[in-house]
Amino acid sequence: MKQKQLxxxxxxxxxxxxxxxKCAACGAWNTIVEQPKQKVSTKQGRVSAAVVLTKPARPITELETNDEIRFDTGMGELDRVLGGGAVKGSLVLVGGAPGIGKSTLMLQICAKLCEFSKVLYVSGEESEHQLKLRAQRLNAQSxxxxxxxxxxxxxxxxxxxxEQPDILIVDSVQTLYNPDVDSPAGSVSQVKACTMTLMQLAKEQGVTVFVIGHINKEGSIAGPKVLEHMVDCVLYFEGDQHSAHRILRAVKNRFGATNEIGxxxxxxxxxxEVENPSKMLLSGRPEDAPGTCVTCVMEGARPVLAEIQALVVTTSYPSPRRTSNGFDYNRSAMLLAVLEKRGGLKVSACDAYLNIIGGLSLDEPGADLAAVIALxxxxxxxxxxxxxxxxxEVGLTGELRNVNHLEHRISEAHRLGFTQCIVPYHGMDGLGKWSGLQIIGAKTVNDAIAKALGAKR
Structure with a gap:
């Protein structure tokens, strides 16, 4: 027997x-930690080929798909992100920064789940007395x-x-430890071993398992990133702790669509629950203020309207500053270059700031045009x-490209009372008509800016 270090x-x-x-796989800095590998025997031979299979392989044509049983969690936004509800026997990872509200969400859904099933809540962070007090505050006693x-x-x-529960909630996976693994709780080895055991429990006994995982930016604690390939569904809780709004996003889902948000x-x-996020994200918009424009992005199958704010001022530094919050930095730099080269605006001598209101992160090209107009x-x-x-979408030659689900985006804008919508000219073919909504086509960035700044207010 020998001990190996990895x-x-x-x-x-x-x-x-x-x-x-620097990690050679993902490129992250200062995230490499040392963990002992499980002891292995140097005399271990090959697995015998005479082992009898306890569960033989079956043709895929003989398998049935009727065994997938979904159930409501009691929160419509969570059910939407999960793809229509939780699936029996699935392993769901809920990740996010400490204090963002993951434990509150899990304990809150227990009130509905306990109406038709038995729930076991295992907490390594709070005492049973603390859980009792929080359950009273959330009205989740059963x-x-x-x-x-x-x-x-x-x-x-x-x-x-x-207890033989139907649903198991673990809060959090970083606090669990397996005595058979020779490493401290919260390490990569412990987190992987504990999650693997919970996955076997979910698949063999049909128990639905929700696992909470904390994300530590310093990298001192193994984050949920190392577990994403092991679980069925990965949900991330996003938002500023100083803001009241939270966004629950699905980044992996074996039983539904990804990139859905609640x-x-x-x-x-x-x-x-906020059933109309577009209205929430647009609340408090300033009237007749330069540097703001509204766009519509697709979050899974849901169209969401978001406000993009920009500030362009003459720089006092040798090199202009570029800052973006909620918008990809490299893409904002590209749009500024297009704006100067194709739009004729000398933004290279100016500081430029982009901000997405409400804590939303826009990672699709459909928001390019609104960002350029705001700048x-x-x-x-x-x-x-x-x-x-x-x-x-804005191309490097200044042309406007069509985006997917354009009709759904326009319908959402019409539903919220907008009267004008600038879209790529080549995407207007086949679009329907909406009463009270004017569809304006533009071929280039210059054309779109002229029509947006010349539109009647």
Whole structure:
């Protein structure tokens, strides 16, 4: 027997035989940590070929898909993100920064789940008394809700064997430890081993398991990134702790669409669903203020309107500053270059700032046109109509390209009362007509800016 040392990346889980400042797989800096590998025998031979299969392979044509059983969690936004509800026997990872509201969400859905199933809530962070107080505040008390304050994985599994719950909630996976693994709790080895055991529990016994995982930017604790390939569904809770709104996003889902979002508002009584996120994100918009434009992006199958704000000012530095919040930095730099080369605006001598209101992150090209119009509006100090929406992708030659689901985006803008919509000219073919909504086609960035800044307010 010998002890081997390996190094892991806490962001992506990549293994490497030696330490490095930068992960070769994901490119992250200062995320490589040393963890002991499980003891292996040097005399271990090959697995015998005479082992009898306990579960033989079957032709795929003989398999049935009727076994997938979904159930409501009691929160429509969470059900939307999960693809229509939770699936029996699935393993769901809920990740996010500490204090963002993951534990509140899990305990809150227990009130609905306990109406038709038994729930076991295993917490390694709070005592049973603390869980009782929080359940009272969230109105999540039920005789079918069993709580256990435990960090030993073996004891937690013994409680599962004794109570036979339908749903298991683990808060959090970083606090669990497996005594058979020779590494501290929260390490990469422990987190992987505990999650693998929970996955086997979910698949073999049909228990639906929700696992909470904290993300630590310093990389001192193994984050949920190393577990994404093991679980069925990965949900990330996003938002500023100083803001009341939270966004739940699905980045992986074996039973539904990815990139779906659910919007919540944190209140004293817990998380409250926001059924119309577009209205929430556009609340408090300034009137006749230069440097702001509204766009519509697709979050999964849901169209969401978002406000893009830009500020362009003459720089006092040798090199102009470029800052973006909620918008890809490299893409904003590209749009500024297009704006100067094709739009004729000398933004290279100006500081430029882009901000997405409401904590939303826009990562699709459909928001390019609104960003360019907002930057141009701030540069010439002329406001855009508050009733205008801009949708389209901007190319390097200044042309406007069509985006997917354009008709759904326009319908969402019409539903919220917007009267004008600038879209790529080549995408207007086949579009329907909406009463009270003017569809304006533009071929180039110059054309779109002229029509947006010249639109009636």
């Amino acid at each position: 190094f892991y990346c806490t962001d992506c889980g990549n293994e490497t035989p030696k330490w490095a400042g 005789s079918q809700l069993y709580v256990l304050s435990e960090t030993n994985l073996g004891n937690a599994l013994a409680a599962v064997e004794q 919007v919540f508002e944190m209140r004293n009584e817990g998380l409250v 141009a509006s701030s540069y010439v100090d002329k406001p855009v109509s508050s009733q205008l929406v801009a949708i389209g």
